Amino acid sequence: MKKLKIVITFLLVINSVHTFSQQTNKSINYICYRYSHSMRIPYSEVTIEIFKKQKYAIVKVRSKAANNDKQWEYSKIKNEFKVDLKTFEKLTKKLVPLQTIELDKGMGFDGTNSEIEFGNGNKNFKYNAWTPELNTDKRGLNYFLDCCKELILLGKLDPKEIFREKGT
16 A cells, blocks of 8 residues: 555656646747858848737847858848737747657758747747758658748748748
């Protein structure tokens, strides 16, 4: 009987830890998307941060080119604007399932790096994928890439331009 109590207590503790380790969309007040490409000049680094306030969310967009040549001026961005809380909550609901997805561990030498981070300041989750736009289906990165694109669109940028998709 004593062993059964210990086992049940242990299982309850493990279940509680797992339950409370999962972030809920209501507890999220910070979202960040980071993109980088070491070999690319325009949009070589892009950061989109979203901070939840009481009545709105602030979106900060930063982008820079790999060099200061005037032809890449269009990709040097430092912008800040507000979005409503409904937009922020919709985004958090989309991001929470990332906690249950096993991301591909693939790495390469050249390519892009995309990272999504979200949380509440005390506990943040980070999801990073090397060149998620490459062999996306095969690597199981469709949902992750969709989240990246939604964050890029919220930042008023074009995912086709950032990811250099065919036809752009």
